[in-house]
Amino acid sequence: MSSIALSHRFSATALRRAFNGAPLWSVAVVIGVAALVLAPLVSLLHIAAQGEATLWAQLIVDVLPAALLDTGMLLAGVAILAGSIGIGAAWLVTAHRFPGRDILAWLLPLPLAVPTYITAYIYVEIFDAAGPVQMGLRGLMGWSSRADYWFPEIRSVYGCIFVMSAVLYPYVYIASRAMFLTQSASMIEVARTLGASRFKLFRVIAIPLARPALAVGLSLALLEAMNDIGASEYLGVRTLTVSVFNTWLNRGSLAGAAQIACVMLAIVILLIMVERRGRRDRRYTLSTRRPRTTQPVRLSTASGWLAAALCALPVFMGFILPTGFLIREVARGGLLEQLDAAFLTHLMTTIGLSSMATLAALALGIVVVTASRLARTRLTRTALAVSGIGYAVPGTVLAIGLLTPLVAVDNGLGSVWRALTGERLGLILMGSAAGIVIAYVIRFLPIATGSLSAGLDRVSPGLEDAGRILGARPRELVLKIQIPLLRPALASAALLVFVDCIKELSATLLLRPLNTETLATLVYGHASRGAFEDGSLAALVIVLVGLLPVIQLVRSAEARPKAEKAESAAA
Structure with a gap:
């Protein structure tokens, strides 16, 4: 064997040892995925830097002040209203017993199935000046002009805060309820012994203990x-x-x-930093013995019905009212009349794009997670962390950042094709739906990697060690041990990614080719033309499909504390 071949073989062996025996191709994929996520952000900065100084000055004077003011008011309002609804409802259903409590604990997360834009379209139909609510109030109260109203219009920043809070509060509710379910009963009992009222228990003990969960839930809602x-x-x-x-x-x-997208990106980074700071030094460790969790306190009859009404109100406003409106519109318009060939085409386009993005995200997620598990190095950990920032990047920012990389790839493919055939190839990625799929993969890959990482963390390292002792190679460890044990996590990740792809609007609007419609853009188009009722069937399909992961999420969240209580009783 030549010295060059020996040198190459020695280098490959040294690299495998550096990555703890993980296949080098898998490590390369992890690094490639991180580069794929970073490419749009680097491209965005490059495009923004090419803008003229006069353009930036014009944006500062004409666009950014109003945009920053409205964005700041919207985020502050959603943080206050959605945070109050989410943490208040979570505390009521966790720490108290009242009529309908068990059912409401399941119903409260359901507004997550309704996208914000669909809720906005429905609320305008119901609460606008020509809607049934204002018409009824004018007839009942004798109002004749806008000056007679004491409440703001739905088409305002306050209406937008209300709409988004009605849909996004479950992020806070789910995170806070998970934290409340694991709180030790001893702290609550000590506070009660010292004479603390229910409100003081909530304010002094429950909220500080739930601060990490509140930071996570609020950051997701604001993003x-x-x-x-x-x-x-x-x-x-x-x-x-x-x-x-x-x-x-x-x-x-x-x-x-x-340039405006760069300002958005800076705000996103600020939100992430605030979320990390909110969780810093706020970790609470329970005793090594299985703790005795808090038992709900039964409320009096009047207080119980009040608590039930307070918990039922956000469910009604965020899920029952929008879903009922869509069902009524579909029934009035005739389901079979809306199920025409054009609608079926848009439905198949939506399913096709979402399926391709889901398969790609799962495939990359498996490689990223398993390679990071095998090669526990700083490089792979950093690459895994970088691959997870896509979900925090807004769809509009991602779409603009993808333009230059996609065009560069198209130009490269065109040059190779011209050199081989002498013919012009044209646009491949930018001229097709491939750009949408790539945007979906980058944006929702963190959902896949997060679910798979959580599933892989439950796999005992002893199984992998036993496989290594028996002579299993890294590929065999992945195929015969890790992936079979990851099947539940794979199913959950596939469902979450698929539904989020169906609901995504921002990136789809900006990257779709001509004459390409998904269900989300179809609803958007009808609403923009003032005929939202024509898109009711598409909106209802999006909502019904979105129910699947929410129900699965609630089922797993509610089953975990029950299993822990059963284990505690058995012990």
Whole structure:
């Protein structure tokens, strides 16, 4: 064997040892995925830097002040209202017994199935000046002009806060309830012994203990509010996302849109930093013995019905009212009449794009998670962390950042094709739905990696050690041990990614080719033309499909404390 071959073999062996025996191709994929996620962000900064100084000055004067004001008001309002609803409902159903408590604990997360833009379209139909609510109030109260009203219009920043809070509060509710379910009863009992009232228990003990969960839930809700474009635009709120959309498509300035997107990215980074700071030094460790969890306190009859009404109200406003409206519109319009060939085409397009993105995200997620598990090095840990930032990037920011990389790949493929055949190839990624699939994969890959990482953490390292002792190679460990044990996590990740792809609007609007419609863009188009009822069937399909992961999420969240109580009783 030549010295060059020996040198290559020695180098490959040294690299495998450096990555703890993990296949080098898997490590390369992990690094490649991290580069794929970072590419749009680097491209965004490059596009923004190419804008003229006069353009940036014009944006500072004409666009950014109003956009920052509306965005700041929206985020602050959603944080206050959604946070109050989420943590208040979580405390009521966890620490108290009242009529309908068990059912409401299941119903409270359901508004997550309804996208914010669909709720906004429905609320305008119901609460706008021509809607049944205001018409009824005018007839009942004798109002004749807007000056007679004491409440704000639904088409305002306050209406947008209300709409988004009604949909996004479950992020806070789920995180807070999970924290409340694991709280030790001893702290609550000590506080009661010292004479603390129920409200003081909630304010002094429950909220500080739930602060890490509250920070996580609020950050997710605010990131979703930042990503929204349909609700904000329809309700007349000039957020940064709407400003990016208008600057790019209506004003024809890609550089200006990129500069506004950089401001959005800075706010996202700030939100993440605030969330991390909210969880810093706020970790609470229970005793090594299985703790005795808090037992719900039965409320009096009047207080119990009041608590039931308070918990039922957000369920009604966030899920029952929008879903009931859609069902009524579909029934009035005739289900079979709306199920035409065009609708079926859009449905198949939506399913196809979402399925391709889901399969790609799962495949990359498996490689990233298993390679990071085998090769526990700083490089793979960093790459795994970088691959998880895609979900925090708003769809509009991601779409603008993808333009340059996608065009560069198309140009490269075109040059190779021209050199081989002498013919022009044209656009492959930007001229097809491939750009949408890539955006979906980057944005929702963290959902897949998060679910798979959580599933793999439950796999005992002893199983892998036993496999290594028996001579199993890294590929065999992955195929015969890790993946079979990851099947439940794979199913959960596939469901979550698929449904989020179906609901995604911002990136789809900006990257879709001509004459390509998904269910989300179909609903958006009908609402933009003032005929939302024509898109009721598409909206209802999105909501019904979105129910699946929410129900699965609630089932797993409710089953875990029951299993822990059973184990505690058996012990």
